[in-house]
Amino acid sequence: MDRRQFLTAALAGGAAASFVPLDEPAQAAGIKTAAKIVIIGAGAGGTALANRLVRRLDGAEITLIDPRREHLYQPGLTLVATGLKPANYVVSRTADWLPDGVTWLPERVASVDPVARTVSTDSGETLLYDFLVVAPGLVLDHDAIEGFSLDMVGENGIGALYAGPDYAARTWQAAGRFTEEGGTGIFTRPATEMKCAGAPLKHTFLIDDIARRAGNAGKVNMVYAAPQSSLFGVPIVAEKVRMLFEDRGVDTMMNRTLTAIDAGAKRATFATANGTEDIEYDYIHVIPPQRAPDFVVQSSLAWADKWTDQGWVECDMQTLRHLRYSEIFALGDVAGVPKGKTAASVKWQVPVVEDHLVSAIQGSEGTATYDGYTSCPMITRIGRAMLVEFDYNDNLVPSFPGLIAPLEELWISWLMKEVALKATYNAMLRGRA
Numbered sequence: 001m002d003r004r005q006f007l008t009a010a011l012a013g014g015a016a017a018s019f020v021p022l023d024e025p026a027q028a029a030g031i032k033t034a035a036k037i038v039i040i041g042a043g044a045g046g047t048a049l050a051n052r053l054v055r056r057l058d059g060a061e062i063t064l065i066d067p068r069r070e071h072l073y074q075p076g077l078t079l080v081a082t083g084l085k086p087a088n089y090v091v092s093r094t095a096d097w098l099p100d101g102v103t104w105l106p107e108r109v110a111s112v113d114p115v116a117r118t119v120s121t122d123s124g125e126t127l128l129y130d131f132l133v134v135a136p137g138l139v140l141d142h143d144a145i146e147g148f149s150l151d152m153v154g155e156n157g158i159g160a161l162y163a164g165p166d167y168a169a170r171t172w173q174a175a176g177r178f179t180e181e182g183g184t185g186i187f188t189r190p191a192t193e194m195k196c197a198g199a200p201l202k203h204t205f206l207i208d209d210i211a212r213r214a215g216n217a218g219k220v221n222m223v224y225a226a227p228q229s230s231l232f233g234v235p236i237v238a239e240k241v242r243m244l245f246e247d248r249g250v251d252t253m254m255n256r257t258l259t260a261i262d263a264g265a266k267r268a269t270f271a272t273a274n275g276t277e278d279i280e281y282d283y284i285h286v287i288p289p290q291r292a293p294d295f296v297v298q299s300s301l302a303w304a305d306k307w308t309d310q311g312w313v314e315c316d317m318q319t320l321r322h323l324r325y326s327e328i329f330a331l332g333d334v335a336g337v338p339k340g341k342t343a344a345s346v347k348w349q350v351p352v353v354e355d356h357l358v359s360a361i362q363g364s365e366g367t368a369t370y371d372g373y374t375s376c377p378m379i380t381r382i383g384r385a386m387l388v389e390f391d392y393n394d395n396l397v398p399s400f401p402g403l404i405a406p407l408e409e410l411w412i413s414w415l416m417k418e419v420a421l422k423a424t425y426n427a428m429l430r431g432r433a
Contacts, residue, residue: 030058033361038119038127040109041135042066044074044429045332045346047097049133051431052354054101057361063127065105065119066136069094071429072164073422075343078199078379080168081161082206083176084418087169097429109136112299114325131357134301134313135331138195138341141289146260146269148286156263157183157283161203162195174283175203179211182219183282186268188258190289191227192310195333195341198376198388200224200287201232201241207283208248209381222250223279225270227257233339234394237378240407244380253279258286292334301328303336312336317392318369320353327360329353337372339392344375347428373397377417385413 037053039046042064050064071094079085098104107121112132120126140162142150153160154170157178161168178185187204189197204224211220224231224245231245231252232238245252256270256277261284268284270277290310296302297311301322304314313330315322317337322328331353333341340349349370356366372392379385387404389397398406404413427433 031056031358031362032058033060035130035361036061036128037063037131037133037357038129039064039133039135040066040112040119041137041332041334042068042071042094042098042104043135043137043332044343044425045350046133046135047071047094047429048346048350048431049135049331049353050102051097051099051429052350053357054099055431056354056358060361061103062101063103063105064098065107065109065121065127066094067106067108069106071097073425074195075417075425076422077161077165077168078202078206079418080165081159081171081175081203082210083172084206084382087165089422090165090168109293109295111295112301114300114322114328117327130327131360132328133331133353133357134296134328134334136293136296136334138290138333139293141291142286144289145258145286147263148261148288152261152263157266157281158261158263159203159283159285160287161285162199162287171285175207175285176210178283179207179214179216179220181282182211182216184221184223184280185283185285186253186279186281187222187224187285188268189226189228189287191257192289192291193307193312193341194287194290196376197233197341198378200226200285202379203285204250205244205248205378205380206382208250213382217249222248223253224250225253225256225258225279227255229254234388234390234396236394236396236407237388237390240386241378261286290333296334300324307336317372318352319356319366320349320370321356329357337370337392339372339374339390340370342374342376343425343428344389345373347433348373350428350431377413377421379414379417380409383411383414384409385417386410387413387416 071092073090076090110122111120152158153167154173159171159174161171189200230238231241259271260269292311301313302311313336315330332346352368352370355368359366376388377385378388
């Protein structure tokens with residue numbers, strides 16, 4: 001299934017997207033092998049890959065390691081944090097997505113030894129592998145924000161939707177009060193790489209729209225604060241966002257990094273080029289720095305000369321194969337590539353890893369490549385979104401040229417985000433999209 005077919009299935013909406021045709025590999029299923037394959041992480045990437053490998057391989061010993069009993073549909077957190085969906089909208093059981101033929105080890109990984117080809121867990125269990133796929137997601141480093149803790153979310157005007165469904169719901173408690181009572185709202189993003197870089201923009205747009213719909217546009221002062229000098233990593237998209245912010249009266253504070261919060265005083269401290277700056281707020285949305293899990297940082301898996309403060313896995317940007325350990329692949333948020341920390345990216349990364357891993361089992365070289373495809377249904381108001389798709393080179397790569405303009409606020413793009421993509425995401429988890 002190509003990208004256009006994938007999104008067409010999404011546009012079909014509802015449960016129908018769960019029944020999109022199998023993206024069958026060119027080679028028939030049932031390749032006989034005794035290979036030991038360990039997948040770290042039961043998120044979107046690890047689960048989708050496990051389902052696909054089970055159909056490709058006959059006799060492989062596939063183990064998936066992840067302590068999380070619940071699977072989170074993370075693209076839905078922005079909807080929960082604005083009261084558009086309940087918290088349980090994004091929650092399902094991890095076990096419900098795992099296929100027969102995969103052993104799930106519900107533990108936390110303590111260490112990886114890529115020389116000995118072993119993975120050790122917190123309980124002391126050690127697993128040998130022939131192939132390893134590192135897909136544990138990333139760590140939200142909330143402790144990096146001085147004075148902030150997750151128990152503050154929902155109170156004193158503090159939101160943090162990234163932390164999970166309960167925190168997203170509590171974020172709406174604080175944000176909802178802000179849209180009614182007014183004041184200054186500060187919407188932040190971190191200096192590090194982050195999952196779904198469009199999410200802080202979506203939250204800003206939606207809270208502004210909700211305040212307007214309540215007749216309170218004149219009561220709110222919307223401020224978007226970011227460490228970067230640009231509003232988005234793709235220049236043409238950044239310019240479009242700038243224009244929308246200008247049209248809607250959203251102020252910006254660029255080149256400012258949130259470093260501390262005084263919740264009692266409702267005051268945020270930002271690092272600037274010249275020192276620090278304190279800003280008072282009535283509502284603040286906190287997105288903390290993000291980094292790889294400790295077992296990656298503390299191993300030799302991470303880049304030694306890139307993202308050294310974040311620890312992303314060193315890998316080839318097109319094949320996602322580790323540059324020093326050919327039997328290791330990175331997938332999803334933890335992959336040290338210039339783009340690709342979205343669920344849509346994972347959908348296009350998984351077949352690439354599958355192709356190269358299965359080819360290696362057969363003693364050949366894979367041919368599939370990942371071009372950095374990233375999709376962001378950029379919600380700009382309730383009922384409207386821009387379907388922004390781009391690659392490593394910041395080229396816009398629309399799936400529906402001439403039909404869906406990528407920089408236009410369209411109802412159909414909103415429909416894909418709000419209604420259809422969850423069903424298609426679920427099909428992806430099953431390895432069927």
